[in-house]
Amino acid sequence: MQTQNRPLSPHLQVYKPQLTSIMSISHRASGVALSLGILLLVYWLAAAAAGPDAFARAQGIVGSFLGQVILFLFSYALFYHLCNGIRHLFWDAGKGFELKTAYASGYAVLAVSAALTLLVWIIAFATGGA
Numbered sequence: 001m002q003t004q005n006r007p008l009s010p011h012l013q014v015y016k017p018q019l020t021s022i023m024s025i026s027h028r029a030s031g032v033a034l035s036l037g038i039l040l041l042v043y044w045l046a047a048a049a050a051g052p053d054a055f056a057r058a059q060g061i062v063g064s065f066l067g068q069v070i071l072f073l074f075s076y077a078l079f080y081h082l083c084n085g086i087r088h089l090f091w092d093a094g095k096g097f098e099l100k101t102a103y104a105s106g107y108a109v110l111a112v113s114a115a116l117t118l119l120v121w122i123i124a125f126a127t128g129g130a
Contacts, residue, residue, distance in 0.1 A: 019102075019103055019106045019107075020102055020103075020106060023084060023106050023109065026080070026084075027080075027081065027084045027085075027088075030077040030078075030080050030081040030084075031081060033073070033074070033077040034074070034077050034078060034081060037070070037074040037077065037078075040062070040070065040071075040074070043058060044058050044062060047059075072117070072121065075117050075120060075121070076113060076114070076117045079112070079113040079116040079117050079120075080109065080110075080113040082113075083108075083109040083112050083113050083116075084109050084113075087105050087106075087109055090105070
């Protein structure tokens with residue numbers, strides 16, 4: 001018998017990416033991003049507890065352009081993970097598995113996540129919070 005040089009199981013080089021697979025991977029990635037983003041929150045809270053000088057330094061970092069970009073991406077990851085988690089709760093209840101519904105709910109998750117992120121940032125800037 002000759003051993004063939006081929007993959008033993010399906011992988012990304014074989015299958016064309018689909019919305020459902022990309023969103024599944026993105027859900028895991030957003031969970032990791034949120035876990036890492038919590039470190040920034042802990043730093044900010046620790047700086048607040050450490051006194052005004054430490055807090056001013058933390059505010060300088062978080063208030064910088066790069067800090068604001070990180071906070072924006074963190075907030076999108078938060079809303080994406082929340083909305084996709086709700087979608088998964090429906091799936092856990094046995095609802096929404098039809099292909100058309102799965103795609104519609106996937107696009108809805110993307111749209112609602114973006115809308116919520118923009119809404120929060122617009123409100124934050126309008127009230128002087130960001």
